[in-house]
Amino acid sequence: MKVVLQRVSRGSVTVEERVVGAVERGFVALVGVTHNDTRAEADLLAKKTANLRVFEDADGKMNLSALDVGAGVLVISQFTLYADSRKGRRPSFTDAARPEVAAPLVEYYAERLRAEGIQRVENGVFGAMMQVEIHNDGPVTIMLDSDEMK
Numbered sequence: 001m002k003v004v005l006q007r008v009s010r011g012s013v014t015v016e017e018r019v020v021g022a023v024e025r026g027f028v029a030l031v032g033v034t035h036n037d038t039r040a041e042a043d044l045l046a047k048k049t050a051n052l053r054v055f056e057d058a059d060g061k062m063n064l065s066a067l068d069v070g071a072g073v074l075v076i077s078q079f080t081l082y083a084d085s086r087k088g089r090r091p092s093f094t095d096a097a098r099p100e101v102a103a104p105l106v107e108y109y110a111e112r113l114r115a116e117g118i119q120r121v122e123n124g125v126f127g128a129m130m131q132v133e134i135h136n137d138g139p140v141t142i143m144l145d146s147d148e149m150k
Contacts, residue, residue, distance in 0.1 A: 001032065001033055001034065001041035001042060001045055001105065001109075001145075001146040002031070002034075002081045002082070002144065002145050002146070003029050003030065003031050003045050003109075003143075004029070004030040004078070004081065004141065004144075005028075005029055005049060005052070005054075005141070005142045005143075005144065006027065006134055006141050007026075007027060007054055007055070007136065007137045007138055007139075007140035007141075008023070008025070008026060008028050008134055008135050008136060008137050009024070009137045010022070010023065010024050010133075010135045011023055011026075011028040011134050012132075012133045013074060013076060013122075013125075013130050013131070013132050013133075014131040014133070015124070015125045015128045015129070020122075020124065020125055021074050021075075021122030021123055022074065023071075023073065023074045023120055025069065025070075025071050025137075026066060026071035026072035027049065027066060027072075027073045027074070028073075028074045028076065028134050029073050029074065029075050029076065029109075031075060031077055031081075031106050031109055032077075032078050032080070032096065033077075033079075033096070033097040033105045033106065034095050034096065034097055037097060037105055038105075039108055041105075041146035042105050043112055044146055044149055045109060045146055045149075046109050046113045046116055047112070047116055048144055048149065049066065049113060049116075049118075049144070050065065050066055050067050050116035050117060050118055051065045051066075052066070052142065053065050053068075054142060055069045062140075067116070067118065070119065071118070072118065072120030072121065073110075073113050073120070073121050073122070074123075075106065075110045075113070075121060075122070075124065076123075076124040076130065077102065077103070077124060077126045077127070079096040079102065081096075082095040083095075099126070099127055102126075103126045103127070106123075107123070107126075110123055
């Protein structure tokens with residue numbers, strides 16, 4: 001499982017011209033799922049997301065977590081994180097999990113964020129064509145990969 005965290009001053013997701021999720025200060029979490037991912041990977045990445053110290057303290061140092069600052073998280077499914085572009089010009093997405101596997105794990109990741117103490121967790125719409133607005137703060141972008149964290 002992979003999560004690209006973008007620290008944002010605000011972020012939102014629109015489906016069919018309707019905002020379906022939005023957060024102010026916090027993260028937009030782009031979440032990709034591969035075939036052998038389980039709830040264990042979602043647990044690991046949710047805990048890391050909630051506790052990752054990338055928000056500034058009073059001295060301007062990245063010492064505070066999303067929990068410390070009351071940040072929100074906007075969770076967006078992103079199968080393209082598992083794109084394989086080694087051959088040719090058109091990426092292959094065979095490493096991305098099928099929707100019946102990926103959708104429940106993306107939702108579970110969001111549930112685990114709430115369980116970790118994140119008060120505001122919003123979601124995109126799995127499988128929909130989404131317009132994601134990201135106001136990257138910093139910019140700060142962090143890649144989390146459960147395979148690298150085990």
